[in-house]
Amino acid sequence: MLITASPLVEVVPVERATMPDRVVVQWNKDSVEDAGLIKIDLLSLGTLGAVEEALGHIRDQRGIELDLDRLSLDDPAVYDMLQRADTVGTFQVESRAQSQMLPRLLPSCFEDIIIEVALVRPGPIQGNMVHPYLKRRKGLEPVTYAHPALEPPLSETLGVIIFQEQVIKVAIAVAGFSPAEADQLRRAMSRSRSDEAMAALRERFLDGAQANGMDRETAGEIFQQLAGFAGFGFCKSHAAAFALVAYQTLYLKAYFAPEFYCGLLNHQPMGFYSPEVLVSDARLHGVEALPPDINHSQDACTLERKGTALSNQPPEGAGDLAIRLGLRYVHSLGEFWRGRILERRGEQPFRDLRDLCQRSCLPRSMAENLIRAGVVDRFGRRRDLLWKLGALDYREESLGIEVPVVPAALPALREAERLGWEYELLGLAPGDHVMRLYRQKLQARGVLTSSELTERSDGQMVQVAGMVVVRQRPPTAKGHVFITLEDESGLTNLIIRPQVYERYKDTLRNRSLLMVTGKLQREGQAISVLVQSAAPLC
Numbered sequence: 376m377l378i379t380a381s382p383l384v385e386v387v388p389v390e391r392a393t394m395p396d397r398v399v400v401q402w403n404k405d406s407v408e409d410a411g412l413i414k415i416d417l418l419s420l421g422t423l424g425a426v427e428e429a430l431g432h433i434r435d436q437r438g439i440e441l442d443l444d445r446l447s448l449d450d451p452a453v454y455d456m457l458q459r460a461d462t463v464g465t466f467q468v469e470s471r472a473q474s475q476m477l478p479r480l481l482p483s484c485f486e487d488i489i490i491e492v493a494l495v496r497p498g499p500i501q502g503n504m505v506h507p508y509l510k511r512r513k514g515l516e517p518v519t520y521a522h523p524a525l526e527p528p529l530s531e532t533l534g535v536i537i538f539q540e541q542v543i544k545v546a547i548a549v550a551g552f553s554p555a556e557a558d559q560l561r562r563a564m565s566r567s568r569s570d571e572a573m574a575a576l577r578e579r580f581l582d583g584a585q586a587n588g589m590d591r592e593t594a595g596e597i598f599q600q601l602a603g604f605a606g607f608g609f610c611k612s613h614a615a616a617f618a619l620v621a622y623q624t625l626y627l628k629a630y631f632a633p634e635f636y637c638g639l640l641n642h643q644p645m646g647f648y649s650p651e652v653l654v655s656d657a658r659l660h661g662v663e664a665l666p667p668d669i670n671h672s673q674d675a676c677t678l679e680r681k682g683t684a685l686s687n688q689p690p691e692g693a694g695d696l697a698i699r700l701g702l703r704y705v706h707s708l709g710e711f712w713r714g715r716i717l718e719r720r721g722e723q724p725f726r727d728l729r730d731l732c733q734r735s736c737l738p739r740s741m742a743e744n745l746i747r748a749g750v751v752d753r754f755g756r757r758r759d760l761l762w763k764l765g766a767l768d769y770r771e772e773s774l775g776i777e778v779p780v781v782p783a784a785l786p787a788l789r790e791a792e793r794l795g796w797e798y799e800l801l802g803l804a805p806g807d808h809v810m811r812l813y814r815q816k817l818q819a820r821g822v823l824t825s826s827e828l829t830e831r832s833d834g835q836m837v838q839v840a841g842m843v844v845v846r847q848r849p850p851t852a853k854g855h856v857f858i859t860l861e862d863e864s865g866l867t868n869l870i871i872r873p874q875v876y877e878r879y880k881d882t883l884r885n886r887s888l889l890m891v892t893g894k895l896q897r898e899g900q901a902i903s904v905l906v907q908s909a910a911p912l913c
Contacts, residue, residue, distance in 0.1 A: 378413040386412070408562070421645040422466045422620060425638040429627050432634035432678055436696060441631075443623045448485040452629040453622060457482045457491075459900060463648055463656040463866070464639050465624040467492050467617045470647045471845060471859055471868055478900035479509055488621060493537050493614040500851045503600070504535040511535070521597055522589050524548045539610040542601050549597060550583030564602050573602070633662050633678055633696040640664075640698065641675045650704070651803035652844050652861055658806065659865060663697040666797075666805040667705055667750045669731060670724040674713050675701040705748055706800050712741060728754050732769040739764065748800035749793075757793070758785040809888070810841060810862040813912060822890065826864035828904075833897035839867050839904055840890035840912055846883075860889060868903040869893070879909040888912035 377400060379386045387410070388401040400407065407414050426443070433439050456462065458481050460474040468477065468488075472495050482488050499505050510516035511533040518533045520526045528544030529536065536542065539561060546557035563576055577598055584594035609617075627635040636657040643650050654664045663681065671679065680695045702713045716735050725731040728751060732742055745751050746760045754760060762783055791812055797804040822838045823831070831837055841860030848856050854873035859866050869891060876883060883889070890912050893904040
């Protein structure tokens with residue numbers, strides 16, 4: 376957002392945006408800054424909407440007016456979750472990289488969360504800041520400074536650069552830059568500059584450092600660290616703001632899990648994991664996700680007590696609260712038809728399949744999908760309902776004469792078929808997981824679950840299997856690929872070296888169910904598997 380004293384059109388060239396009734400400036404953000412205009416970046420976070428909804432559910436279900444701004448920032452349950460990397464669904468600290476870092480850093484205060492948020496970024500990684508910080512924090516490496524002048528700006532982060540402000544402080548302390556010059560250096564490093572321009576800045580830095588008594592070689596190493604960091608680092612205030620939202624989501628997950636997950640599911644897509652992973656994580660935390668139901672579900676997910684429809688009276692506690700998935704989770708059922716179902720249902724629940732089809736006039740393909748997804752299980756078995764649907768004539772111009780359905784002895788729906796339909800049409804299987812179908816055979820072969828991995832020692836060869844929920848190939852990882860598998864008991868992080876990935880590329884890139892053999896890597900509570908071979912599970 377730009378702020379100008381006079382009308383914007385008199386200051387910079389503008390043009391109509393793609394969105395109706397919007398105007399944008401023709402210059403990019405760098406040119407706007409060069410012109411000296413006031414620019415404010417507004418970051419819209421879906422997490423804030425999920426948090427606000429969760430607070431409304433807490434108020435409705437428990438009668439508690441929770442003020443997150445008044446939370447103490449030293450709750451032991453929050454730091455216990457962080458240290459165990461129990462962070463799926465939370466803000467900023469849920470990713471694979473964070474889940475590997477948290478058990479190593481072991482945050483124990485709010486300042487640690489700020490550092491955690493800022494540390495797992497391309498800047499500190501490219502600047503080789505991560506491992507030195509962890510080693511120094513654990514006392515495995517002494518806290519040293521390339522020059523005494525670096526101690527004042529870097530003492531709070533054990534001699535390594537983590538925050539953008541430290542780039543400015545280092546330039547002032549080492550090279551004698553003025554605050555304005557140092558900020559110009561930071562801006563220049565964070566933007567695409569010509570080699571000539573960067574060479575000139577480097578020379579200015581080296582000359583200033585030499586004038587302050589530092590040798591040019593040491594100054595050159597410091598400049599290289601700054602250049603690798605500045606373009607992708609967080610300023611401390613930004614990291615602190617993110618850390619606060621992270622803490623609030625962790626607190627909600629620890630103490631108000633049903634409300635937290637319900638808000639989260641209603642604001643997808645968002646964050647690092649799919650709704651399927653969120654539903655599985657909710658189940659592991661004692662929160663049941665009930666399938667969409669034609670008479671109980673609203674458009675969005677709602678909370679209801681197990682075994683009963685939602686009551687307006689707050690319960691004694693929240694242990695009996697479950698999440699009822701909304702109709703929006705049924706793929707191919709668009710907004711118009713969801714609205715039609717809810718409108719025609721009104722205050723009178725649908726009596727049976729015929730009543731549903733006649734009152735809503737659903738296209739036959741959509742009615743079939745509702746049956747296969749389990750949304751109308753209350754009306755009978757899915758195969759029987761599909762058979763009945765074929766005999767129904769509910770066109771608006773039809774006479775409404777009921778044609779008797781010829782009974783048929785249909786085979787029972789196999790579990791694999793049921794799960795396949797649910798994953799196809801909902802993207803998840805409420806209360807179940809596809810890996811359950813394979814577990815008996817996998818156990819016989821010695822394949823471990825994600826929870827059983829925690830009982831194995833560092834360096835041990837293991838076999839694991841699961842459904843792929845994340846694939847990553849970060850540009851900073853030197854060709855390494857990272858995959859996260861999910862099974863009934865949680866997540867397993869895989870590390871694949873470039874040569875192993877090339878050997879098993881087709882399987883690792885295209886299969887959704889994998890079985891891998893590899894070496895267990897353990898650092899504290901951080902566990903991963905260094906893959907040596909991979910195969911499709913089916």
